[in-house]
Amino acid sequence: MLGADNPGKTDEKPKNELWRRVLIGAVAIWAAAITGIVLFRGDGGGTKAPAAARPSAAPSASDAPLTVPQIYQTVLPSLVSIRSTGKAGPAASAAKSMTESSTGTGIIANADGTILTANHVIAGAVAIQVTYTDGTTAAAEVKSADPAHDIATLTPARGPGTLVPATLGGRLDVGDPVVAMGNPLGLTASTTSGVVSGLNRTMSRDEGGDVTGLIQFDAAVNPGSSGGPLLNDRGQVAGIVVALANPTDAGTFIGIGFAVPIGAALGGGQGNGRNPPL
Numbered sequence: 001m002l003g004a005d006n007p008g009k010t011d012e013k014p015k016n017e018l019w020r021r022v023l024i025g026a027v028a029i030w031a032a033a034i035t036g037i038v039l040f041r042g043d044g045g046g047t048k049a050p051a052a053a054r055p056s057a058a059p060s061a062s063d064a065p066l067t068v069p070q071i072y073q074t075v076l077p078s079l080v081s082i083r084s085t086g087k088a089g090p091a092a093s094a095a096k097s098m099t100e101s102s103t104g105t106g107i108i109a110n111a112d113g114t115i116l117t118a119n120h121v122i123a124g125a126v127a128i129q130v131t132y133t134d135g136t137t138a139a140a141e142v143k144s145a146d147p148a149h150d151i152a153t154l155t156p157a158r159g160p161g162t163l164v165p166a167t168l169g170g171r172l173d174v175g176d177p178v179v180a181m182g183n184p185l186g187l188t189a190s191t192t193s194g195v196v197s198g199l200n201r202t203m204s205r206d207e208g209g210d211v212t213g214l215i216q217f218d219a220a221v222n223p224g225s226s227g228g229p230l231l232n233d234r235g236q237v238a239g240i241v242v243a244l245a246n247p248t249d250a251g252t253f254i255g256i257g258f259a260v261p262i263g264a265a266l267g268g269g270q271g272n273g274r275n276p277p278l
Contacts, residue, residue, distance in 0.1 A: 036147075050135065065233035072191045074235040077164035079133050080115050081183045082154075082227060094149050105182035105228030107156065107166050108235060113159040116265065117227030118242045119145050119152040132160035133189060138262030146209050150242045151265045166229060168262055170236035172196050172215060175218035180219040180241060180257065182228030194219030203243050203258050214258040217238045221257045230259040242263050 043166065066074065082104045104121030108114070110139060115130060122128055130138045140154040172178065176196045184190050198216035221241055231241035239259030246254050 009140055026166050058243055060117075061233075065177070066178055066235050068191065071233070071235045072181070072189075073106075075166055075181055075229065075231060076133055076189060077160070077162065078108040078166035079181055079189055080108060080117075081131040081188055082105045082106050082115075082121055083129045083131070084125035084127070085129075086124075103125045103183060103186060103224045104226045105224065105241070106221075106228075107229045107240075108159075108163065109153070109165060109168060109237075111163065111165050113141065113145060113156055113163060115154040115156060116237075116240060117152055117154060118240060118260075119150045120149050120242070121227045122152055122154065123147070128154065130154065130156050134160045134162070135156040136160045146265075148211070148263055149260050149267075150211055151240060151260055155191070167236045168266070169263070170232040170234060172199070172232060172238050174199060178217050178219055178238070179231040179233075180217070180221050180225065180228060181231065182221065182225035182241060183221075184222035184224040184229075186224060188223075192220040197256070201258060203245075211242070211258075211260070213261060214242070214263055215262055217257050217259060218255050219257065220253050222253050223251055225257075237262055255261075 027055055034204040035080060066220070083101060084104070085101045102121060102125075102213040104117060106115040106117035106121075109116040122142060123145070125142075128142070129137060130140045131137045131234060137157040138158045140156040143153040144153045174196050177193065178196055179193045181189065181191050197218050200212070200216040203211045203214055203218045215230065219230070221244055223230070225241050226243070228241045229237040230241055232238045239261050241257060241259045243258045244251075244253050245258070246252060251267070
């Protein structure tokens with residue numbers, strides 16, 4: 001009779017127990033999900049995911065030495081062939097002054113087209129003509145001269161189709177590789193390589209006194225190379241070729257060439273110790 005009088009109470013306990021179990025299960029599932037998220041993100045001492053790689057700056061131009069072909073291609077647009085005609089002076093007749101000529105080399109040394117060369121290539125010339133490697137020719141005038149260092153600068157009437165000044169500078173030590181470029185014996189844009197054989201050499205001259213502080217090198221040069229660049233392995237003009245040594249009167253290369261260091265060349269000018277106007 002008691003069961004008949006309270007039928008709702010006999011079914012309520014199983015329902016409550018079922019809901020309790022469902023609730024506990026839901027809590028357990030929620031806790032497991034949160035734990036998984038925490039561990040995946042690396043919080044709470046878990047294993048961290050690999051950090052994303054950051055973009056890096058592009059590398060700058062390489063400072064590695066250039067090969068001889070690379071130096072040739074770099075400097076070629078700056079190379080100049082120079083032809084000077086006649087020698088001015090009271091003893092020179094008009095006919096003789098216009099028939100005598102000499103050839104040499106120069107290098108475009110500034111964005112205004114100024115050409116750096118050896119002074120003896122153009123000293124006393126009545127007329128000077130420059131030829132660029134693109135075939136363009138132009139008349140030129142002496143801009144500055146430093147006979148003591150055998151250095152001069154020229155101002156051409158016009159530049160090549162594309163003006164490419166050479167890069168000046170670069171210290172040399174004994175044993176360093178060097179490249180000489182020039183127009184020896186009329187062979188335009190000739191390129192030879194060698195090493196620095198010595199520093200602070202002195203060259204004696206019949207006129208104008210000794211030239212001191214020269215670079216001695218063994219890259220082949222010959223008449224017509226004078227005024228050309230002596231380049232380091234970065235393609236920088238480290239010196240200006242001015243002479244070769246030969247104990248005979250042949251005037252040909254036997255393994256000893258001389259160049260004025262670029263620092264001394266840029267310290268020349270009209271005898272006033274200032275840089276030539278490059």
